[in-house]
Amino acid sequence: MASDYGLNFGFRRSDESVRVSEGRFKTPATGSALLIGTAVQVDPSSTGYLKVCASAAPIVPGFAGILVQEEAHWGSIYAADVANHDSYNLGVAKLNQLSVITTGAGTKVWFKNTTGSTRADGRVVPTVTIWTPTGVAVGDSLGWNGTTWVKVTDLTTAWMTVTAVNTATAYVEGVLTK
Numbered sequence: 363m364a365s366d367y368g369l370n371f372g373f374r375r376s377d378e379s380v381r382v383s384e385g386r387f388k389t390p391a392t393g394s395a396l397l398i399g400t401a402v403q404v405d406p407s408s409t410g411y412l413k414v415c416a417s418a419a420p421i422v423p424g425f426a427g428i429l430v431q432e433e434a435h436w437g438s439i440y441a442a443d444v445a446n447h448d449s450y451n452l453g454v455a456k457l458n459q460l461s462v463i464t465t466g467a468g469t470k471v472w473f474k475n476t477t478g479s480t481r482a483d484g485r486v487v488p489t490v491t492i493w494t495p496t497g498v499a500v501g502d503s504l505g506w507n508g509t510t511w512v513k514v515t516d517l518t519t520a521w522m523t524v525t526a527v528n529t530a531t532a533y534v535e536g537v538l539t540k
Contacts, residue, residue: 366472367430368453370492371399374535375470383462384424387412389431391458398453399473399492401506401521402429402463412461417508418519421540427463428471428521428538431455453490467540470525473511475532495529504536 366372373381387404388411389396396402401415403426415426455461478489493504493511503520504511511534514520522536 367398369476370397370453370474370490371428372472373470374472375468375537377468380468381464381466382423382427383430383464384427385463386460387463388458389429389455389461393457395457396429396455397490397492398429398431398455399471400429400455401426401511402461403427404463412463414508415506417506418514418516419506420519421465421521421538423465423540425463427465429455429461430464431459431461465538465540467538469538470535471522471538472533472535474534493532493534495527495532495534498524498527498529498534500524500527503539504534 390411390413396414401419402412403415403419403422405411405413412429419426421427473493475492476490479487481487491510496513498504498513502513502524503515503517504522504524505514505519506521520539522538524534524536526535527533
């Protein structure tokens, strides 16, 4: 099954016999909203919540994985921006809402950087850099640097192996290793 969660992240293969969506944890209640596809972990200082993984953190099934908020597309008639919900919003996790940590060797994901734009009604959609394409080629490993997915050589911090890359369109696919 292939699916996407907005403009910057999605699944190419999400076989439920290998994909693990661990627990029901909440995104942080305050601060900037996280992008779906971010590396997150259980927050030991805030029971029931997630936080962004530190740089070089390893993937740990059940504790650290890729953020997915499966109900992100559900709008609320009470939300202040209900009239302005669009494809950009689909990739941004709602604050203080239930989410899952996704892992599973063989699960294939994709990431795409997007440039900012101004919508016809004047809303500004920011530039999103979810991965760093510098030097990335098929067969390389990607890990998390605290902000984006990057090429890594230390396999203890590798989360996935690159299976497709197009630096011209800022697109990459990878298969999770755990």
